[in-house]
Amino acid sequence: MATQLYFSRDTKCYIEFKDVVWEMPILDGFSFSQANNTSEITLSEMESTGGASRRGRRAFNDSLAAGEWSFSTYVRPFTADGAALGTGSADTAAEVHAVEEVLWAMMAGSDTYTGAAFTRTTNAVSGPVITPAGSSSSVTFAESNRSTFQTGNIYFVLGDANRTVIKLKDVVVNEASIDFEIDGIATINWSGQCSEVLDFGGSTIEDTAIPVDTDTTRDGGTVAVGDVWLDTDDNYRLYVLTTINSGAASSHTTYVNEDISATDNFIRNRLTQLSIDGSATTGLLGSYDLTLTGGNITISNNVTYITPEELGVVNVPIGHVTGARSMSGSFTCYLALDTTSMAGAGTKSRDFFEDIRNLTTTVTNSVDLTFKIGGGSGRRLEVNFPTAHVEIPTHSIEDVISLETNFQALPSAIDGTNEVTLTYKV
Numbered sequence: 110m111a112t113q114l115y116f117s118r119d120t121k122c123y124i125e126f127k128d129v130v131w132e133m134p135i136l137d138g139f140s141f142s143q144a145n146n147t148s149e150i151t152l153s154e155m156e157s158t159g160g161a162s163r164r165g166r167r168a169f170n171d172s173l174a175a176g177e178w179s180f181s182t183y184v185r186p187f188t189a190d191g192a193a194l195g196t197g198s199a200d201t202a203a204e205v206h207a208v209e210e211v212l213w214a215m216m217a218g219s220d221t222y223t224g225a226a227f228t229r230t231t232n233a234v235s236g237p238v239i240t241p242a243g244s245s246s247s248v249t250f251a252e253s254n255r256s257t258f259q260t261g262n263i264y265f266v267l268g269d270a271n272r273t274v275i276k277l278k279d280v281v282v283n284e285a286s287i288d289f290e291i292d293g294i295a296t297i298n299w300s301g302q303c304s305e306v307l308d309f310g311g312s313t314i315e316d317t318a319i320p321v322d323t324d325t326t327r328d329g330g331t332v333a334v335g336d337v338w339l340d341t342d343d344n345y346r347l348y349v350l351t352t353i354n355s356g357a358a359s360s361h362t363t364y365v366n367e368d369i370s371a372t373d374n375f376i377r378n379r380l381t382q383l384s385i386d387g388s389a390t391t392g393l394l395g396s397y398d399l400t401l402t403g404g405n406i407t408i409s410n411n412v413t414y415i416t417p418e419e420l421g422v423v424n425v426p427i428g429h430v431t432g433a434r435s436m437s438g439s440f441t442c443y444l445a446l447d448t449t450s451m452a453g454a455g456t457k458s459r460d461f462f463e464d465i466r467n468l469t470t471t472v473t474n475s476v477d478l479t480f481k482i483g484g485g486s487g488r489r490l491e492v493n494f495p496t497a498h499v500e501i502p503t504h505s506i507e508d509v510i511s512l513e514t515n516f517q518a519l520p521s522a523i524d525g526t527n528e529v530t531l532t533y534k535v
Contacts, residue, residue, distance in 0.1 A: 115267040123347045124211055125362060126261035127222040130347060131211045132366040139180035141277055143306040146171045172424040175414035178277055179300035182209045184376050184490050186533035187368040195363040200225040204241040207533045208369055212299055214238055216282040218252035220259040248531040256430055264347055273310035274337050277303040281429050283412040289404040295376035295482050302414055304426045309337060317342035319358035380484035383440060386477035392468050398456045404440035406492055411435060436518035436528045444510045458512050462502045473498050491532045494518040
């Protein structure tokens with residue numbers, strides 16, 4: 110008897126959102142899982158006249174916990190080739206996009222994808238969530254004051270033979286974390302939840318032609334809306350069937366995979382720069398000159414899932430709700446002093462430490478931070494926090510003494526959504 114094993118190196122990841130599927134190159138270390146919530150009852154009684162005492166227990170499955178997933182992607186901005194939509198192209202114009210942009214769109218409140226732009230249609234407050242342009246593409250959280258987000262689906266195609274598909278249903282993107290590893294490639298660590306983790310292999314059909322209504326999936330059932338088609342004539346690309354047409358090819362999702370195989374769209378962390386403007390806070394300077402040795406940016410929606418608690422059945426999560434939006438981070442640099450400015454105000458890290466520490470009458474400072482991941486020119490991701498609250502830096506005693514500074518990204522008003530703007534540039 111032969112045994113089929115599945116290796117993580119053979120895995121492909123696809124994200125379905127608004128009838129479009131993005132092929133998403135991910136790094137090793139991805140995960141997905143779903144546990145169940147259990148309860149137990151126990152017997153605890155005194156000794157009977159016969160000298161016995163019952164000490165049994167029973168366990169019950171109450172509900173499925175929300176599924177959890179995580180994976181990492183590289184930061185990969187590119188300029189679209191301008192080909193027709195539906196052929197893998199991200200845009201019909203030569204505008205800037207990112208391979209991973211659909212994840213930002215889901216995280217920031219988008220519910221519509223039209224003409225290569227992510228927008229908000231239902232109760233829209235502001236403009237587009239992601240605005241592609243000729244030289245840059247901006248991601249804003251202006252539409253993120255929502256109790257729930259538009260969900261999508263994530264598919265993992267496992268194996269290079271006897272392939273199976275794992276479907277993560279009703280996915281939300283909860284957190285994105287960017288680490289500045291000095292010798293690494295700019296990477297975003299994504300994580301979130303879903304309502305169910307499903308083995309979708311039985312609802313999959315592999316064929317060279319678009320399925321018709323008489324075709325059957327691997328479990329023997331006729332094809333239906335929501336089933337998966339793996340195109341064996343196109344490297345097993347994944348499509349989701351959206352309409353089953355009688356006697357004709359079924360309708361299916363379009364796809365975007367532009368530049369996923371390119372080798373010129375990676376970003377090196379070592380080129381990252383930080384611009385600090387403290388002019389909005391009395392006692393701070395308009396510019397500080399700090400050279401980073403590392404850092405982190407974390408953006409979180411603090412999502413939780415709601416699950417019914419009925420007796421006699423194993424309930425599944427019915428939906429999610431968002432918590433307080435949280436944006437924070439830290440950066441490290443060497444403790445440095447500009448000896449040419451000792452007679453006046455300096456701009457190095459030692460001066461920054463002193464100026465922040467001396468804000469004894471300011472309970473919330475406002476500092477404009479701009480991280481230029483990949484450098485000040487060329488291909489990069491700029492992350493701007495216009496009104497960040499910076500904590501007093503702490504010293505790290507090593508061979509070269511360093512400072513670590515934590516910050517909280519705050520909106521200009523407590524109910525605002527302007528904590529951050531992310532801008533991809535090429």
